[in-house]
Amino acid sequence: MTGKKGINSRALMIGLIAIVVVIGFALVSLSIGSSRVEAEEGPVNALANSKNDCVVCHDRTTPGIIQQYGHSTMAAADVTCEDCHEVERDYPGGIEHEGTYVLQSPTTAMCQSCHENEVNQYYASRHALPAYVAMVGAEVLDEDLMAMYQEVTEGQPDPDRARNAIYHLEGPAVTRFACEGCHNIGKPAEDGSVGECQQCHLRHEFSLEQVRKPETCSACHIGPDHPQFEIYQESPHGISYAVGSDDWNWDADPGTLTSEDFPAPTCATCHFSGFGGTATTHDSGDRLTWFLFMPVSERRPGYNENAGRMQQVCGECHNSDFIDDFYTDGDALVEAVNAWVLESREIIKPLQDNGLLTADPFDEPIDFVFFDLWHHWGRTAKFGGWMQGPDYTQWHGAYEVLRELAELKEMVHDKLEEAGIEP
Ligand code: HEC
Ligand code: HEC
Ligand code: HEC
Ligand code: HEC
Ligand code: HEC
Ligand code: HEC
Ligand code: HEC
Ligand code: HEC
Structure with missing residues (x-):
């Protein structure tokens, strides 16, 4: 019995080894096969044989940067590290480095020397100075920046001061990781250029x-x-992207995109890309009709032309009646939410008239309810409608507005009663 068992387990062992070896060979040849495919089809590293000093040394100190940049179209077009990083000795923010001066973080001015159009469009947008002012307030701008800010046609209306108040309330230890993480997209640099x-x-x-x-x-x-x-x-649109975008033509040249490259749009398609008859832009507001982020939304300057550009994008995939109806319905949604926000102002007015709100913002619960009503839920309802997210228009939007209108009424009623004033 023992002998027989021994033979059996030896046979089993040999069998197992054989299987492992075969699978091993298969895996090795598969991986050789796929790395060959990668080498044939993957992007070429334009810096592989570079003799440039920055490249040679940084291939040792920061190989990740060389890998990434080596595979970019800019490297293939012979744009060098120096083109973005190297500056004159007295350039604001320049640091001494290996016998020359470099910027640790190249500014928009560096890109501008080759991408004038993109930079000018960007400067005309709320992604530039208005995004920064939204956070810190306009007081921090010097004369030149102030002039630049005032040139942004869609940069007005004034940001709501209440949110600047949150910035100051929380303090730099927090905002460094909070507001700044998003709003620095419009931060001015030492050399006077703007944005990141x-x-x-x-x-x-x-x-x-x-x-x-x-x-x-x-x-x-x-x-x-x-x-x-x-x-x-x-x-x-997002569902199409999530389930079917592997074979979309992601790297098509800017300005040439059509519905053949992208059967459904991404954020960039609707807001930035040259698509069908609409030209590429870096002005994020160039295709918008409303200031949706405002408590009570107003029309943008030149909104008819803006609408035309956005509708040409939609028009690649939807017919014009569909688009017209959609815009009519979208406008009606904005008016409906505006009416609710105006109502909330009426509700709280008796407290303001009777001096029953503290002077400081965000120091009593009613401040938060009054703010959330438009800042979270009113805006979300509008965004959800315009960008096809019914759950956001409904349960994270309109429903919450109604709930907070009711809450606000009760809070105001109680406060008035407490103060001995007839509600
Ligand atoms: C002889 C090697 C060498 C050469 C040549 C070199 N670098 Fe560096 N570089 C380094 C090292 C090492 C660091 C990291 C320094 C540190 O961490 O203090 C660095 C850091 C940097 C930084 C970040 C600076 C900072 O303070 O964070 C930049 C940007 C940079 N190099 C760009 C360049 C450019 C552009 C060139 C070509 C003009 C270049 N380097 C040439 C070795 C080199
Ligand atoms: C097209 C412009 C451009 C080119 C070309 C370029 N860089 Fe940069 N580099 C940047 C930008 C933008 C940053 C980001 C700064 C930031 O995020 O604060 C940066 C950051 C860096 C940093 C600091 C990164 C860190 O995390 O500390 C190093 C080092 C650096 N670059 C090295 C190089 C080297 C070496 C080359 C050439 C192989 C190169 N760069 C080419 C634009 C460029
Ligand atoms: C010295 C000139 C030069 C500078 C400086 C420069 N670029 Fe470029 N950039 C080019 C050229 C040339 C191309 C076109 C490459 C192509 O399409 O063949 C390009 C292409 C691009 C592209 C499109 C890439 C693609 O795959 O089509 C982006 C994005 C870009 N640059 C961003 C930047 C940013 C951001 C900066 C500043 C941090 C910058 N560039 C600085 C010359 C420059
Ligand atoms: C997660 C990123 C993010 C953070 C963090 C953030 N914001 Fe924003 N903020 C945005 C975006 C995105 C918009 C644009 C919304 C729109 O246009 O519909 C915006 C809009 C605004 C606006 C309205 C636009 C205007 O100019 O009036 C103000 C004001 C503002 N934010 C202030 C702040 C302040 C203050 C903080 C910190 C207390 C902060 N934000 C934190 C991303 C952020
Ligand atoms: C809010 C995001 C965003 C910011 C910030 C941004 N870009 Fe772009 N950029 C895009 C998108 C999206 C595209 C692709 C457009 C398309 O689909 O063709 C693009 C494309 C480009 C291209 C290639 C397009 C062309 O027409 O050749 C260049 C060059 C470029 N950007 C430069 C810049 C420069 C310079 C800055 C800073 C001033 C900048 N970008 C800031 C989103 C951005
Ligand atoms: C680093 C953060 C950041 C990123 C990344 C970013 N945005 Fe923004 N965006 C903002 C902020 C902040 C605002 C609000 C500026 C304001 O109104 O003051 C904004 C505003 C906008 C607006 C409204 C502009 C207006 O005129 O009211 C649009 C549209 C927009 N972004 C689209 C995009 C798209 C599309 C992308 C991706 C390609 C993108 N953004 C990436 C921060 C960002
Ligand atoms: C199908 C096209 C489409 C797609 C995709 C799309 N948007 Fe929009 N977006 C719109 C339209 C339309 C509006 C409202 C236009 C108006 O005011 O006339 C809008 C409004 C906005 C606003 C509000 C600006 C304000 O006034 O407050 C921001 C911010 C924004 N979009 C960012 C994004 C981002 C980020 C994505 C991707 C996550 C995205 N959009 C995807 C079409 C689109
Ligand atoms: C690149 C093509 C493309 C573009 C551009 C595009 N869409 Fe769409 N859209 C689609 C696809 C695909 C669907 C999903 C079709 C379906 O539901 O059968 C869709 C669905 C929709 C729906 C839902 C339709 C329904 O019957 O429920 C709306 C609303 C819509 N799009 C509006 C817009 C608006 C507004 C724009 C421009 C701001 C736009 N789309 C731009 C491809 C596009």
Whole structure:
């Protein structure tokens, strides 16, 4: 018995070894096969044989940067490290480095020397100075920056001061990781140029695929007060992206995109890309008709032309009656939410008239209810409608507005009663 068992287990062992060896061979040849495919089809590293001093040394100290930049179209077009990093000795922010001077963080001025158009469009948008002013207030701007800020046609209306108050209330230990993480997209640099292109064009690949994907925007356009990313995810457009975008033509040349490259739009398609008859832009407001972020939304200057540009994008995939009806319904939604926010102002007015609110913002519960009503739920309802997210228009939007209107009424009633005033 023991002998027989011994033979059996030896046979089993040999069998197992044989199987392992065969699988091993199969895996090895598979991986050789796939790395060959990668070598044939993957992007070429344009810096592989570079003799440039920065490249040679940084290939040792920061190989990741060389890998990423080596695979970019800019490296293939012979744009060098020096083109973005190297500056004159007395350049603001320049640091001495290996016998020359470099910027640790290249500014928009460096990109501007080759991408004048993109930079000018960006400067005309709320992603530039208005985004920064929204956080810190306009008081911090010097004369030159103030002039630049005032040139942004869609930079007005004035930001709501209440949110600047939250910035100051929380203090720099917190806001460094909070507001600044998103609003520095419009931060002025030491050399007087504005904004951080790398907030969207993640260094050092500068890849079109990456910047056209909605995850790029989700870094900031997310959360209870501006859930554009969540809304997109539940929209038919976002669903198409999630389930079928592997074979979309992500790297197509800018300005050439049509519905053949992208059967459904991403954030970039509707707001930035040249698509069908609409030209590429870096002005985020160039296709918008309302200031939706405002408590009570107003029309943008030149909103008819803006609408035309957005509708040409939609028109690649939807017919014009569909689009017209959609815009009529969208406008009606904005008016309905505006009416609710105006109602909330009427409700709270007796407290203001009778001096029954404290002077400080965000120091009593009613301040938060009054704020959330428009800042979270009113805005979310509008965004959800315009970008096809019914759950956000309904349960994270309109429903919450109604609930907080009721709450506000009761809070005001109680406060008046407490003060001995007839509600
Ligand atoms: C001889 C090696 C060498 C050469 C040549 C070199 N670097 Fe560096 N570089 C380094 C090292 C090492 C660091 C990290 C320094 C540290 O961590 O203090 C660095 C840091 C940097 C930084 C970040 C600076 C900071 O303070 O965070 C930048 C930007 C940079 N190098 C760009 C360049 C550019 C552009 C060139 C070509 C003009 C270049 N380097 C040439 C070795 C080199
Ligand atoms: C098209 C412009 C551009 C080119 C070309 C470029 N960089 Fe950069 N580099 C940037 C930007 C933008 C940053 C980001 C700064 C930030 O995020 O604060 C940066 C940051 C860096 C840093 C600091 C990164 C860190 O995390 O500490 C180093 C080091 C650096 N670059 C080295 C290089 C080297 C080496 C090359 C050439 C192989 C190169 N860069 C080419 C734009 C460029
Ligand atoms: C010295 C000139 C030069 C500078 C400086 C420069 N670029 Fe470029 N950039 C180019 C050229 C040339 C191309 C076109 C490459 C191509 O399409 O072949 C390009 C292409 C691009 C692209 C499109 C990439 C693609 O795959 O089509 C992006 C995005 C970009 N640059 C961003 C930046 C940013 C951001 C900066 C500043 C941090 C910058 N560039 C600085 C010359 C420059
Ligand atoms: C997660 C990223 C993120 C954080 C953190 C953030 N914001 Fe924003 N903020 C945004 C986005 C995105 C918008 C644009 C919403 C829109 O246009 O619909 C915005 C809009 C605004 C606006 C309205 C636009 C205007 O100019 O009036 C103000 C004001 C503002 N934020 C202030 C702040 C303050 C103050 C903080 C910190 C207490 C802060 N934000 C934190 C992303 C962020
Ligand atoms: C809010 C995100 C965002 C920011 C910030 C941003 N870009 Fe872009 N950029 C994009 C998108 C999206 C595209 C792709 C457009 C398309 O689909 O063709 C793009 C494309 C580009 C291209 C190639 C397009 C062309 O027409 O050749 C260049 C060059 C470029 N960006 C430069 C810059 C520069 C310079 C800055 C800073 C001033 C900047 N970008 C800031 C989103 C951004
Ligand atoms: C680093 C953070 C950040 C990223 C990344 C970002 N945004 Fe923004 N975006 C903001 C902030 C902050 C505002 C609000 C500026 C204001 O109104 O003051 C804003 C505003 C906007 C607006 C409204 C502009 C207006 O005129 O009211 C649009 C549209 C927009 N972003 C689209 C995009 C798209 C599309 C992407 C991705 C390609 C993107 N953003 C990436 C921070 C960001
Ligand atoms: C199908 C096209 C489409 C897609 C996809 C899309 N948007 Fe929009 N977006 C719109 C329209 C339309 C409006 C409202 C236009 C108006 O005011 O006329 C809008 C409004 C906005 C606003 C509000 C600006 C304000 O006035 O407060 C922001 C911010 C924004 N979109 C960002 C994004 C982001 C980020 C994504 C992706 C996560 C995205 N959008 C996806 C079409 C689109
Ligand atoms: C690149 C093509 C493309 C573009 C551009 C595009 N859409 Fe769509 N859209 C689609 C697809 C695909 C669907 C899903 C179709 C379906 O539900 O059968 C869709 C669905 C919709 C729906 C839901 C339709 C329904 O019957 O429930 C609305 C609303 C919509 N889109 C509005 C817009 C608006 C507004 C724009 C422009 C701001 C736009 N779309 C731009 C491709 C596009």
